[in-house]
Amino acid sequence: MIANHPVERADALVVGAGIAGLQAALDLADQGFQVVIVERQPSIGGHMINLSKVFPTLDCASCITTPRMASTAHHPNIQVFTYSEVDSIRPVGDRFQATITRKPRYIDEDKCIGCKRCEEACTLYLPDEYDHSLGAKKAVSIPFTNAIPQYPVLDMDECFLCGGCARACPTDAIDYMQKPETFQLEVGAVILATGYDMTPMDAKSQYGGGKLPNVISPWQAERLLAPHGPYGGVLRPSDGKIPDSIAFVQCAGSRDASLGVPYCSRVCCMYAIKQAMLLSGSLPIADITIYYMDIRAFGKGYEQFYQSAKAMGIEFVKAKVGRIREDEEHNPILRIERQEGDSAPEEVRHDLVILSLGMVPAWIPDRDGIVPLQTGSDRFLLSPKPRISPTLTTLPGVFACGAATGPKDIVDTIVEAGAAAMQAAAHLQRTLAGAAK
């Protein structure tokens, strides 16, 4: 259920409602445990709901994620707090005391019926985070069509107080003075499913430092490819041209100690291949090139996926990309050094370039002592027994899963979420049995 009012006690707290958090919560709730989910975004779904299709099956991401989001939101044993932050989690005996803050949407959730009239009435356009700023939203808006819950968020930092939304709202749900609400929750176990973020686009000045309009992030590429993407098709951001030559730059944020990301982000080869295949489907005559160091196609069916991409005519060039600049028409120009043969560095022009950025943890709970546990040198959550119990953390009773423990694909995320739910269930049974003695 979508929760609009504080809850005092539950069996388990799941932090993060990406595919990992949804799966872990459902697995616990189906066993009869009472679960509270805290998600900091206005909607559940995490990054997966933002993707176009998923490798290696090319199933529609939203078609897989939306039913799970709906099952979670309607489960009688789950209470979902969105647009909420965990301020701290403290062990108290066998249990945990969590402090949670609900951020103000400036909407009375009890009254809002999700009719969107406020959004229609609003006149102020802002960059839309959901479309990674390629598209626009209104200053009061529901985050995206299949968002759960269907509550708008009013951006009071940007709003210029015209009052249009309040006048349009048929249920008087606009509350310009809503305040954050903090409450305490006591639980027996915690699952951290806080996922990943990406290295910023401006991290590498040699790749344009985020200033070249036609050098985009892989998340932006996902949105361009999505059926309801911002442009209604694949266009380049500088001028709306249909690109004829598109390149991917692999390891543009991973395996790079200078960025603090010496590790491989594991999924970039596969999502670049997926995006290249989808691009080639929407733009059949476009040239698509992937510049790579080596291709890591580790999962079931992944090697075949890679081979299919090659057979489709996607060009794989083993080369290091040293620099990216643009010409006067904003065409990105890549300075590449091929790793096969002994040719000299060369410059290649493309219409659109996608940087395969590195994956980093979205949340570092030991920073500022929010949760007293340890993270690894890569800052992902650390298991004391990574080989045999990857979902443990250094704090007994707190478990972790999905991209919060390290870069991983959806399949591995779901498997790990199930494992974390089992560990949490066993912990709850043990502590309940202990308390009964």
Add this chain to the structure above:
Amino acid sequence: MAEETAKKTNRALEQLKQLRSERAEENKKKAERQKEQNRLQKAVLDALGDGERTVPEIAEAAGIDTQTALWWVTALRKYNKVETAGKRGDYPTYRRK
């Protein structure tokens, strides 16, 4: 119920009155931005006129850069004021809805 609704609307309007006086300076700047947005939006819609145009054509007619023109076409498309019409060369064309 109707009475209660009227009372609550008054509450929102009361809140607005208070916030407008508390944030007068800051709000002036924000209102300027809204004016600029209105100007850009009108320029893009005027540039489309009754015809079908590409983003570079809209940008030229509106006197703005192509990136800004695309952003506005995208925004107006999302909120049903503009639609994709067809294609000219390497560019989709747009028209008013």
